[in-house]
Amino acid sequence: MEKILIVEDEVELALNIKEIVENFGYEVVGIYSEANSVLAYLDSFKVDLILMDIQIQGNIDGIDLCYKIKDRTNIPIIFLTAYSDQSYLDRISNLVYDGYLLKPFKVESLKTAVYLALKSKPYAISQKDLGKLSLKIRDKGYVVPIPLGDILYLKADGLYTKVFTSAKSYIVRDILKDLQSQLPEELFIRPHKSYLVNIEKISSFNSKELKVSGAIIPIRRGYFKILSEMNQ
CATH class of the missing domain: 3.40.50.2300 (Response regulator)
Structure with missing residues (x-):
């Protein structure tokens, strides 16, 4: 719909x-x-x-x-x-x-x-196609494709970004904004300027923060309403 x-x-x-x-x-x-x-x-x-x-x-x-x-x-x-x-x-x-x-x-x-x-709107990525996509990063000289479903969240760290998965974390030499442009809006949200979060990995949230696999991530002012509407 x-x-x-x-x-x-x-x-x-x-x-x-x-x-x-x-x-x-x-x-x-x-x-x-x-x-x-x-x-x-x-x-x-x-x-x-x-x-x-x-x-x-x-x-x-x-x-x-x-x-x-x-x-x-x-x-x-x-x-x-x-x-x-x-x-x-x-x-x-x-x-x-x-x-x-x-x-x-x-x-x-x-x-x-x-x-x-x-x-006339552009073609949207289907849920089936989302499951096949990956984020390609460089790790110790190798290109590593990380399935989007494995990513918990991404955190800005100056000119770098930390990518957290259920198995391990990576440090990528790209700013968060550039990585955000490579990720589908259907799956990743930006509840705080320093974080990108996989919607499917959110376990709970309140007016100040959300939880993803034990990690506590702050949310910006007014974002609680958006999260609440998303979960209706």
């Missing part, structure tokens, strides 16, 4: 959109009203589509948030807005986006826009 994120600062409208989208057969994984919460969520979780209001809370509006998201990933984005001013159109003219619906919009118009945006 495709996962959709709603960015809307009017609570009643956001809940209405959620109900409509779920009636289409999609899963709404979250509703956020400001940019930082959206970016924090996307640091750790994959979504298939974002429904984006332009006027949202905070100093970053929906258009600037879209620019930031597109710098990181190619998630399809549909703008839902009551504004059609030339100034807004000029700002989004250089953006890669997948729809622009003016409020109030018809249910069928939203259904069509969502369907077409999802049809």
Whole structure:
């Protein structure tokens, strides 16, 4: 089931959109009203589509948030807005986006826009393919393929990264961000700037930390909500 994120600062409208989208057969994984919460969520979780209001809370509006998201990933984005001013159109003219619906919009118009945006999204890795993937690292002059399912977590260590598996640990001469780009978002989350964690290895968590095979890993502020929604 495709996962959709709603960015809307009017609570009643956001809940209405959620109900409509779920009636289409999609899963709404979250509703956020400001940019930082959206970016924090996307640091750790994959979504298939974002429904984006332009006027949202905070100093970053929906258009600037879209620019930031597109710098990181190619998630399809549909703008839902009551504004059609030339100034807004000029700002989004250089953006890669997948729809622009003016409020109030018809249910069928939203259904069509969502369907077409999802049809154009990049191919996602299947769970079957995930099981075949590995992270290739250098260890004592040899290239070692580590099955992704064996990795517990990765920890930043200056210009290096420590990779922890159930059998042993490795020190890799790459920064965490570079290794993150090699790992599927479906399997690895970043609950703290210094850690990447295999979702399937998390045994428990609270508002301050999570546990992976006996290791205690801190989580950043506000991340408990994201973990809780992921485990619903």
